[in-house]
Amino acid sequence: MDSRPVREEAHGADEVLLVLDGRLELLVEGAEVALGAGEMYRVPAGARHAVHPGSRGTLMIVEEPGA
Numbered sequence: 001m002d003s004r005p006v007r008e009e010a011h012g013a014d015e016v017l018l019v020l021d022g023r024l025e026l027l028v029e030g031a032e033v034a035l036g037a038g039e040m041y042r043v044p045a046g047a048r049h050a051v052h053p054g055s056r057g058t059l060m061i062v063e064e065p066g067a
Helices: none
Strands: 006-009 014-028 031-036 040-043 049-051 056-064
Touching: 031 040
Parallel strands: none
Antiparallel strands: 006 049, 014 031, 014 040, 014 049, 014 056
């Protein structure tokens, strides 16, 4: 994550977002979600989500097809 926003998107499979270091600021289906290093969040399939500007660090994204 390099502090630039990521436009709203949705996926056909669940995604697990794991913040390895830094901070992630999300908007998921209209709800604010803030995660720090070591925290994880599951974005359900079809959920609209976007990354807010200012999110910095290393993010691992794991897609769970068929979850």
